[in-house]
Amino acid sequence: MVQKIKIALPGGKEALCPAGLTVGEALAGGQGGNLASTMAAKVNGLPVDLSHSLAEAAAIEPIDVASSEGLSILRHSMSHVMAQAVQETFAGVQVAIGPAIEDGFYYDFEYAEGFTPQDLERIEARMREIAAADCPFERREVSREEAVELFRSKGEHYKVELLNDLPADVKTVSLYSQHGYIDLCRGPHVPSTGMIKAFKLLHVAGAYWRGDERNKMLQRIYGTGFATQEALEEHLRLLEEAKKRDHRRLGRELDLFQLNDEIGPGLVIFHPKGTLLRTIIEDWEKKEHLKRGYDLVIGPQILKVDLWKRSGHFDHYRENMYFTDVDEQTYGIKPMNCLSHMLIYKAKIRSYRDLPLRYFELGTVHRHEKAGVLHGLMRVRQFTQDDAHILCTPAQLNGEIRAIADFVGYAMGIFGFEYEVELSTRPENSIGSDQDWELATAALEGALRDGGMTYEVNEGEGAFYGPKIDFKLKDALKRKWQCATIQCDFTLPERFDLSYIGEDGEKHRPVMLHRVILGAIERFMGVLIEHYAGAFPLWLSPVQAAVLTVTDNHIPYGKEVRMRLVEAGIRAEGDFRNEKLGYKIREAQLQKTPFMLVIGDREVASGQVSPRQRDGKNLGSIGVEAFIALVRGQSSQFK
RNA sequence: GCCGAUGUAGCUCAGCCGGUAGAGCAACUGAUUCGUAAUCAGUAGGUCGGCGGUUCAAUCCCGCCCAUCGGCCCCA
Numbered sequence: 001m002v003q004k005i006k007i008a009l010p011g012g013k014e015a016l017c018p019a020g021l022t023v024g025e026a027l028a029g030g031q032g033g034n035l036a037s038t039m040a041a042k043v044n045g046l047p048v049d050l051s052h053s054l055a056e057a058a059a060i061e062p063i064d065v066a067s068s069e070g071l072s073i074l075r076h077s078m079s080h081v082m083a084q085a086v087q088e089t090f091a092g093v094q095v096a097i098g099p100a101i102e103d104g105f106y107y108d109f110e111y112a113e114g115f116t117p118q119d120l121e122r123i124e125a126r127m128r129e130i131a132a133a134d135c136p137f138e139r140r141e142v143s144r145e146e147a148v149e150l151f152r153s154k155g156e157h158y159k160v161e162l163l164n165d166l167p168a169d170v171k172t173v174s175l176y177s178q179h180g181y182i183d184l185c186r187g188p189h190v191p192s193t194g195m196i197k198a199f200k201l202l203h204v205a206g207a208y209w210r211g212d213e214r215n216k217m218l219q220r221i222y223g224t225g226f227a228t229q230e231a232l233e234e235h236l237r238l239l240e241e242a243k244k245r246d247h248r249r250l251g252r253e254l255d256l257f258q259l260n261d262e263i264g265p266g267l268v269i270f271h272p273k274g275t276l277l278r279t280i281i282e283d284w285e286k287k288e289h290l291k292r293g294y295d296l297v298i299g300p301q302i303l304k305v306d307l308w309k310r311s312g313h314f315d316h317y318r319e320n321m322y323f324t325d326v327d328e329q330t331y332g333i334k335p336m337n338c339l340s341h342m343l344i345y346k347a348k349i350r351s352y353r354d355l356p357l358r359y360f361e362l363g364t365v366h367r368h369e370k371a372g373v374l375h376g377l378m379r380v381r382q383f384t385q386d387d388a389h390i391l392c393t394p395a396q397l398n399g400e401i402r403a404i405a406d407f408v409g410y411a412m413g414i415f416g417f418e419y420e421v422e423l424s425t426r427p428e429n430s431i432g433s434d435q436d437w438e439l440a441t442a443a444l445e446g447a448l449r450d451g452g453m454t455y456e457v458n459e460g461e462g463a464f465y466g467p468k469i470d471f472k473l474k475d476a477l478k479r480k481w482q483c484a485t486i487q488c489d490f491t492l493p494e495r496f497d498l499s500y501i502g503e504d505g506e507k508h509r510p511v512m513l514h515r516v517i518l519g520a521i522e523r524f525m526g527v528l529i530e531h532y533a534g535a536f537p538l539w540l541s542p543v544q545a546a547v548l549t550v551t552d553n554h555i556p557y558g559k560e561v562r563m564r565l566v567e568a569g570i571r572a573e574g575d576f577r578n579e580k581l582g583y584k585i586r587e588a589q590l591q592k593t594p595f596m597l598v599i600g601d602r603e604v605a606s607g608q609v610s611p612r613q614r615d616g617k618n619l620g621s622i623g624v625e626a627f628i629a630l631v632r633g634q635s636s637q638f639k
Numbered sequence: 640g641c642c643g644a645u646g647u648a649g650c651u652c653a654g655c656c657g658g659u660a661g662a663g664c665a666a667c668u669g670a671u672u673c674g675u676a677a678u679c680a681g682u683a684g685g686u687c688g689g690c691g692g693u694u695c696a697a698u699c700c701c702g703c704c705c706a707u708c709g710g711c712c713c714c715a
Contacts, residue, residue, distance in 0.1 A: 106710095114643065205710030206642020213712045217642050220710070248708095252650080261688080261706050320714090365715085370640050371706095373713065385715065470715095482715060520715040551672040578672075586676035600674050612675060 008059035017054070024050030024191065027062050037227065038062040039070040039195070040188040047073075049139055049188040065227040075100035077137060077178075077190045078127075078199050078225045079107045084181035085126035086111075086221070090119070095183070096158040096209060096218050103235070103478065104224030108207055110158070111219050120201040120221065127199070134194030135179040139187055147173045147184060158209065159184050198232035199225035242476040247529035248376040254534050254591060256525075256542075257377065266374040266381030268522055273542035276571070278521055280540055282362055285386050285518070292407060294360040294388055299340025301364065302331040307339055310495055312431045316464040320367045337363030338514060341389040342496045345510075350500040355510060356392035356400055362521070363387045377526035378481055384521045390513040391498065394439075397511055401447035401469075401486060404515050408471050408484040411517050415528060420480070421453055422470045424461035431465055436490035441467040443511075444488050465491045466514075476530040483519035483527065488512075535592040535614065539635035545611075545627075546593045547574040548584040550600035558599045561609055561624055568628045572597075589614060595631070 002018040007026050009015060017026055023041045027050070040047055040063045043054070047063065054060075063070045079098035086109055087093050098107030109115075115123075142150070144163055151159040162184065163173065176185045178193050190196070201223040209215040226232040243249070251257045256274030263269065270278060286296060302324060308314040313321065313335065322333040334340075341359040350357070364384045373379050390400050412419055423445060426437045444467055448455050455469070462468050471484035489512045492498075499507040518524040528536075538544055545565060549558040555576045565572035573593075575584045581598065588596045597609040602621065609627050611619040622630075 117644075203709055204643055207711045208641075211712070213641070217711075219642075222710080259707090265706070367714080370713065372640065372642095372711085374707090379714070383715065387715095485715070516715065518715090523715055548675085550674055553672075580672090580678060581674050583677055584675090589676055596675080598675065602674085610675085616675085618675070 005054060006057040007054065008057075010061045019055055020053050022050060023048060023052045023054060023060055026054060026060060035062075035191075037065045037070075039065050039073040039190050047188050049137070050191045051136070051139065052188075071227070072100040073188060074190055074195065074227065075105040075225050077193075078196050078223065079105040080137075080176065080178060080181075080183055080185070080189065081127050081130050081193055081196055082123060082201070082221065082223060083107045083109075083183060084130060084179060085123045087181070089122055089126050090115075094156055094158055097162070104202070104222060106207075106220050106222045108209070108218040108220045110209075110216065115204045115219055115221060117204070120204065123221070124199075124201050127196070130179050131193050131196040133179055134192050136192045137176055137178045137189035139189075140175045140177070141172050142175060144171060144173050147175065150175075150182070151184065196225070198227065198229045199223055200232060200236065239477075242478075245476045245530045245533040246376075247378075247475075247526040250529050250534040251377070254529075254542075256529070259376065264381075265371060266369060266379070268377060268380055268382070274525070276542040277536070277540060278525060280542075281518070281521060281525070282386075285362070286360075288407075288411070289358075289360045289388070292358075292403070294358040297341065297344055297359045297361050299334070299337060299361060299363065302326070302333050303339055305330040305332050308332040311339055311342075311492060312465060312495065316429060316431065320369070322366050322368055333366045334363070335365050335367045336514075337361050337365065337385065337387045338389055338492060338512075342492060342498065345391055345498055346496065350391075350498075350510075352393060352500050352502045352508070355500060356390050356396050358388055358390045360386070360388040377522045377529075378475065378479075380520075380522050383523065385516050386518050386521065387514070387516050390515065391493070391510040392513070393500070393502075393508070394443075394511050397443045397488070397513070398447050398450065400513055401444060401488070402451050404486050404513070404517075405447065405451050405453065405469070408517055411484075412471070412473075415531070417473050417527075417531065419483075420472045421448065421455040422458050422461075422472065423448065423455050424458040424463075424468050424470060426467060427460045427462050427464060429464055430462070432491040432494075436494075437467065440488035440490055440511075444469050444486065463487050463514075465489050473527045473531075475527055481519075481523055481527055483524055484517050485515065485519065487514040489514060533592075536594075537635075538594050538631065541592075541594050542571060543573050543591065543593050544570050544631060544635070545572040545595040545597055546584075546588040546591075547572060547576075547597045547599060547609075548581060548588065549574075549576050550581050550598065552576075552578065554599045554601070554604055557604045561597060561599060564624050565628065565631075568632075570628060570631050585612065595627075597627070 004016045005019045007015045007017050015029060023043060024035060027038060027041060028035055038050065040049055042061050042063060043052065043058045063073065065071055065074055076099060083095050083098055090111060094110040096108035096110065099105065144166065148160055148163050173184060174187055175182050176187055176189055201221055203222050205220050205222065206217045207220040209218055224235060226235060254273065255271050256277065257268050257270045259268060305314065317335060321335050324331050324333060344359060345357060362384055364382065366382050369379060369381050392400050425441055448469065466487045466489040468485050468487040470482045472480040473483050474480050493510050493512050498510050500510050502508045547558050547562045549555050558574055558576055562572050562574040585596055592614060594614055596612045598612060603609055606621060608621040608623050610621050611627055
């Protein structure tokens with residue numbers, strides 16, 4: 001007689017089922033049999049396959065493809081099918097790892113020849129055959145020795161290495177097979193390859209085994225997949241849309257900047273409009289810093305190499321630095337702004353009453369970034385940081401960190417950004433004592449907690465001189481870019497022997513915070529361009545209004561209007577060319593100009609202007625002064 | 640730096656099997672004087688990324704270099 005067990009189903013329902021029933025069967029009985037969108041299930045909170053059989057009483061809930069977890073399982077199964085397709089299509093391929101990722105999945109392969117875009121089509125075709133065969137994914141548990149033997153016999157040395165590196169207490173591992181293909185995997189997987197319908201392989205890229213550049217480079221194939229063909233097509237359409245707001249494209253179309261081979265890679269030339277945009281941001285920042293008790297300072301571009309040796313940069317950052325010889329003396333071109341600020345502090349004896357001291361510099365730095373990482377404005381070799389160094393007492397640290405975090409929050413609010421916060425801890429190649437690192441890390445973490453912020457921890461990702469809090473923004477293609485950062489540093493004050501006289505009349509060592517709010521102005525502008533898709537809010541728009549004349553007869557009045565706007569401090573251009581109005585409007589629209597002022601007979605006669613907003617809305621005829629007031633009103637918010 | 644792809648006019652892109660290149664838009668000239676997303680016609684514009692090689696002949700085939708794109712590592 002089969003034992004009955006009690007199963008708790010979603011929605012508070014319960015069922016008495018025979019032991020040995022599978023999760024899928026239990027769910028099918030409980031919810032009327034429609035499991036088409038169920039990828040797997042959770043039994044007592046742990047994800048399992050639908051084929052998992054229930055031995056004892058349990059609470060089960062389905063994992064639907066509509067959930068991010070369900071979609072990940074589907075994509076993970078797609079990566080297995082891709083691995084099978086690759087190995088069946090090409091000889092001599094070894095598999096490494098193949099997880100689901102944010103927008104799809106990948107699998108890493110060792111394949112000496114490498115894959116071509118044409119190969120992807122062949123792989124995709126084979127995947128469709130495997131999917132059409134509608135074969136079940138079958139889970140099997142074996143001893144780890146058995147698994148090692150299996151993969152060794154198949155020549156899969158990456159899988160063997162993964163197995164050997166499992167913790168010693170892991171005695172058994174799970175294998176999944178579909179359509180006669182076996183892979184080492186924790187699971188769960190979808191019930192059958194038939195569920196894999198809507199997918200597309202996107203591109204091939206190199207990737208180091210285990211993400212370590214000392215290891216062999218593998219071939220990674222990226223793909224994406226969804227529950228339905230419609231969702232897949234929608235995703236591909238969004239990718240196309242995202243490309244249209246790529247800052248590199250908009251930078252050219254809106255005439256903001258250029259990157260030019262003749263100058264050199266990673267070096268930006270700002271055109272007039274880009275420079276205007278940048279200047280507006282920088283002016284805003286200076287004001288905001290002065291409001292918050294910062295002092296503006298400026299340091300030199302090159303500093304003697306001895307100073308870089310003293311700071312530790314020469315030992316730990318040399319490969320990223322440029323050097324130049326002047327009068328037989330070697331100078332380092334600054335990759336960071338801290339040294340000058342240290343020397344400003346040291347210029348006289350400091351009292352505890354002076355602290356905290358906050359030195360702010362729009363500091364231009366040069367870093368020798370590896371050629372392969374350069375990317376538009378996001379990753380360049382010369383950039384300007386909105387950098388500050390705060391020197392304070394240990395007791396002031398928490399408050400200063402929180403004030404910076406607030407500043408970041410305020411700034412991100414102004415520009416309308418969502419962001420993620422990460423805490424990065426001590427890396428391998430670092431300077432300073434264990435105790436200082438602990439203190440610094442605790443200070444950052446404490447401030448995050450006190451501020452009630454949610455954050456992730458990145459072990460070993462800190463700067464060489466201290467741990468940091470990073471604030472990350474996403475670009476149009478969902479790549480994350482670090483902008484604001486707060487770094488806590490006990491080491492540099494030590495190395496430069498900074499001190500202040502305390503209440504007790506004794507010398508004490510101050511603590512230093514390195515921090516940026518927008519990060520690098522270049523990168524921030526890149527993210528900003530994509531964020532607004534080039535349609536900047538009025539206060540940031542390099543051109544706020546374009547005066548458009550209908551015919552040549554209207555040019556004198558058009559020029560007059562433009563002059564009045566310019567004199568009122570509005571960034572206005574005139575389009576007095578011999579073109580039809582529709583043409584001029586189209587052009588101003590493509591330039592994302594906030595206001596277009598149409599000047600025709602009516603306006604000349606009435607002495608007014610007819611503003612058209614870039615959203616297509618017409619404001620009717622209004623006086624020039626009224627328009628000036630309107631622009632001032634709408635852009636005064638932040639100025 | 641590593642893996643892969645790409646590089647033709649200012650921009651977007653054609654160019655077959657090797658026989659020194661085209662389109663649209665932009666620019667310029669002229670006509671048109673026009674009311675809310677492209678007026679018409681004409682003209683000009685290219686060492687086919689660079690350097691070598693193979694060939695009677697290279698945008699095309701081969702090698703090296705440079706740059707860009709997508710990733711990896713790294714990073715503001």
